[in-house]
Amino acid sequence: MSVKAEWPAGVGRLVLPTVDSTNAEAQRLAPHVAGPVWILAGEQTAGRGRRARPWASPRGNFYATLLMQPKEGADVVALRSFAAALALREAFVAVTGLPDAFALKWPNDVLLNGGKVAGILLESGGAGQGVGYLAIGIGVNLIGAPEVSAVEAGAVPPVSLLAETGVRVAPEAFRDVLAPAFARWEAVLVTQGFAPLRAEWLAHAARLGEVIRARTGTLERQGVFETIDVTGALMLRQPQGTIAIPAADVFF
Numbered sequence: 001m002s003v004k005a006e007w008p009a010g011v012g013r014l015v016l017p018t019v020d021s022t023n024a025e026a027q028r029l030a031p032h033v034a035g036p037v038w039i040l041a042g043e044q045t046a047g048r049g050r051r052a053r054p055w056a057s058p059r060g061n062f063y064a065t066l067l068m069q070p071k072e073g074a075d076v077v078a079l080r081s082f083a084a085a086l087a088l089r090e091a092f093v094a095v096t097g098l099p100d101a102f103a104l105k106w107p108n109d110v111l112l113n114g115g116k117v118a119g120i121l122l123e124s125g126g127a128g129q130g131v132g133y134l135a136i137g138i139g140v141n142l143i144g145a146p147e148v149s150a151v152e153a154g155a156v157p158p159v160s161l162l163a164e165t166g167v168r169v170a171p172e173a174f175r176d177v178l179a180p181a182f183a184r185w186e187a188v189l190v191t192q193g194f195a196p197l198r199a200e201w202l203a204h205a206a207r208l209g210e211v212i213r214a215r216t217g218t219l220e221r222q223g224v225f226e227t228i229d230v231t232g233a234l235m236l237r238q239p240q241g242t243i244a245i246p247a248a249d250v251f252f
């Protein structure tokens with residue numbers, strides 16, 4: 001793997017051999033840093049996924065959080081999950097040279113040959129009005145993936161980059177491709193808004209135009225995945241009409 005890209009100006013780097021969770025570390029660090037910083041860990045002892053699921057974090061895979069201090073309100077801040085997904089896809093394509101192998105699953109997973117290779121967990125907090133800090137946590141199955149039996153029934157199977165493509169990338173090398181890619185999408189979001197990200201995300205969306213199931217709590221709705229709207233919500237066409245779903249787990 002020899003993909004060179006400039007590290008983004010003004011962005012810090014922190015590497016920890018082991019940590020409970022890079023998102024938890026970002027939360028602890030937030031009051032003490034003024035600018036963005038990538039926190040990378042060799043392993044996590046309490047990695048967390050969306051909806052409070054554990055995220056198995058043995059050495060060799062990628063566990064990182066970008067801690068940042070966004071200026072906008074919560075709605076715009078949340079759109080960074082799309083910037084992160086697009087950056088992840090670009091990083092994967094850069095290290096593998098396989099543009100057609102990767103797809104984006106709403107709201108923020110990256111699929112490789114139809115299996116989940118990466119997940120994103122956004123967390124925010126801070127005192128006062130607005131969003132004090134944003135932690136964009138990213139987990140990538142670089143060399144290994146959990147057993148299918150370890151994930152929710154019906155979820156897409158986890159896969160690793162190594163097993164699917166034969167490409168072996170070290171976590172720091174992957175970070176050095178991902179961080180510049182994220183910085184580019186961050187700049188587009190800040191200067192041009194969500195529209196270019198939305199268009200690019202839709203160009204790589206998994207199961208667009210197909211029947212999917214969206215589960216929110218105990219409510220499961222089936223319909224055609226029409227698009228995402230200008231807020232990033234999933235637009236699901238049902239016999240009664242199209243509904244906007246701001247948050248859900250999607251099953252194929």
Ligand SMILES: O=C(O)CCCC[C@@H]1SC[C@@H]2NC(=O)N[C@@H]21
Binds near residue numbers: 047118120
């Ligand atoms: O459920 C998901 O798909 C999101 C998984 C996010 C995992 C990453 S690993 C780095 C960061 N630290 C955590 O504890 N979680 C995120």
